[in-house]
Amino acid sequence: MTQDLLGTPTAFDRGGRAHADAGTVPGVSGPRAGTRNAEADALLVARGAGDLAHPGGNLLHHLQRTSDLLRGWEAPEATVLAGRCHAAYGTAGFPAALLALDERDVLRSAIGDEAEAIVHRYGSCDRAATYPTLATAEPAFTDRFAGAVVELDADGWRSFALVSLANELDIVRHGDLAPEALHAIATFFERLAPFALDEAEAALAEVLWR
Numbered sequence: 001m002t003q004d005l006l007g008t009p010t011a012f013d014r015g016g017r018a019h020a021d022a023g024t025v026p027g028v029s030g031p032r033a034g035t036r037n038a039e040a041d042a043l044l045v046a047r048g049a050g051d052l053a054h055p056g057g058n059l060l061h062h063l064q065r066t067s068d069l070l071r072g073w074e075a076p077e078a079t080v081l082a083g084r085c086h087a088a089y090g091t092a093g094f095p096a097a098l099l100a101l102d103e104r105d106v107l108r109s110a111i112g113d114e115a116e117a118i119v120h121r122y123g124s125c126d127r128a129a130t131y132p133t134l135a136t137a138e139p140a141f142t143d144r145f146a147g148a149v150v151e152l153d154a155d156g157w158r159s160f161a162l163v164s165l166a167n168e169l170d171i172v173r174h175g176d177l178a179p180e181a182l183h184a185i186a187t188f189f190e191r192l193a194p195f196a197l198d199e200a201e202a203a204l205a206e207v208l209w210r
Contacts (some may be wrong), residue, residue, distance in 0.1 A: 016204075028113075037067075040084045047088075049100035056174025059087060059096075065070035069166040071149040073199050079159045081111040082118035086163050089123035092144060097123075101145065118159045121152075125160070161195035164188075169203045172210070182207055 007142065041064070043049075049060035056062055067084035075083075088107055090097035099107055108116045121141075129142035139157070143150045168185050170176070177185075186207045193200040 020069050025141040036081055036111055043110045049098055052096055055171050062170055065170045066166045074164050079162050081115035083163050084188050085111055085119050086122050088119050092127040121160055122163050157195045161192040165192055165199050165203045171205055
């Protein structure tokens, strides 16, 4: 899928480079938030998100649904925008990257500094090292890009948890998952509860209902 699904002028050329009018306004809402969504989608389309297979269709649709889930949970706007681009740098579970790590300014121009930082953090997670610690008194976030444990504040953990919950819940809804996979996701949701209790409980209830 290479066309602009929104039918609106794109803020990006076909290489995904931002035009001069794509400014950075972190934490926006209202009409500017809609502009950010359009800019994010234009970038995702330009970088081929619609051509990558993913449960429920393609990566573009998954990213949009993840963002919609976060908006439904009334997550902060930066987190909603991050959800829309959360796989931009690839992840430990989905290595196909839409942007290289030296292209962070491209994503910042589309969604703002705060949202881009959440995307980078999400993509950087070394899941094999980080996930087991979530159930402990001292969770530790291992950055696979840096190869080191990095410190997250409460807001950092919450935004990571919210994007993780929305991402996995969309996969539950649209993927053909074996019981073992559903059990693993349920366990993960339980581990995320200290960082986003209401959202984790709602997501867990949906998994357990299946």
